[in-house]
Amino acid sequence: MVDIKANLENVRSEMKDGVLLVAVTKTHTPAEINTAIDCGVTDIGENKVQEILDKYDSVKPVRWHMIGHLQTNKVKYIIDKVVLIHSVDSLKLAKEINKRAGQHEKLMDILIQVNIADEESKWGVSKDEVKGLIDDVTENCPNVRIKGLMTVVPYADDPEEIRGYFTQVKEMYDGYAGDEREMVDFEYLSMGMTHDYVTAMEEGSNLIRVGTGIFGTRVY
Numbered sequence: 001m002v003d004i005k006a007n008l009e010n011v012r013s014e015m016k017d018g019v020l021l022v023a024v025t026k027t028h029t030p031a032e033i034n035t036a037i038d039c040g041v042t043d044i045g046e047n048k049v050q051e052i053l054d055k056y057d058s059v060k061p062v063r064w065h066m067i068g069h070l071q072t073n074k075v076k077y078i079i080d081k082v083v084l085i086h087s088v089d090s091l092k093l094a095k096e097i098n099k100r101a102g103q104h105e106k107l108m109d110i111l112i113q114v115n116i117a118d119e120e121s122k123w124g125v126s127k128d129e130v131k132g133l134i135d136d137v138t139e140n141c142p143n144v145r146i147k148g149l150m151t152v153v154p155y156a157d158d159p160e161e162i163r164g165y166f167t168q169v170k171e172m173y174d175g176y177a178g179d180e181r182e183m184v185d186f187e188y189l190s191m192g193m194t195h196d197y198v199t200a201m202e203e204g205s206n207l208i209r210v211g212t213g214i215f216g217t218r219v220y
């Protein structure tokens with residue numbers, strides 16, 4: 001049996017002050033998720049629209065985050081359900097979010113996903129494309145507020161191999177700290193998963209996305 005409460009205590013004991021924990025609940029049941037909520041989890045992350053829809057009504061009140069790749073044609077299903085979309089990596093997607101947010105008369109908070117190691121297998125824009133995308137979104141999407149950056153770095157057994165990626169994204173994030181545009185309001189630097197969140201926090205992450213470390217190994 002996975003002891004969700006003990007796992008959460010363990011993760012929290014390693015967390016720095018001011019860091020938000022998003023418990024990643026993909027593949028896990030509403031019962032497991034509700035256990036985590038009973039243990040104080042306020043924010044959960046899913047990477048598939050379908051899983052959000054399947055579980056939404058069975059999960060206690062909590063803040064939902066969309067952390068996975070989002071297809072344009074599925075934005076409409078989650079626009080009224082999530083507080084933050086971490087995975088925006090194209091103007092096309094941002095425009096659709098803008099349109100659907102407008103229909104719901106809401107402002108949608110997003111993060112720009114950066115593929116910092118330029119991995120073929122990962123979503124996100126390259127480092128060089130971040131500025132252009134932020135400029136385009138602010139010019140074209142009045143219902144979209146850019147709250148920061150998100151990244152998934154390559155897997156490494158030795159954290160020192162990937163520390164530099166976190167440092168680079170933190171530097172980019174800091175570059176937007178004093179941005180005067182109303183819809184560029186940086187607050188979240190979403191980086192760090194079960195195997196690398198300690199390193200990510202050391203390099204300035206203030207939002208970690210932890211699944212396995214809370215719920216145990218996923219069975220797909």
Ligand SMILES: *Cc1c(COP(=O)(O)O)cnc(C)c1O
Binds near residue numbers: 024193210212
């Ligand atoms: C699954 C997932 C996580 C959590 O991964 P763990 O290694 O289980 O902590 C974090 N971020 C994203 C984008 C994910 O898809």
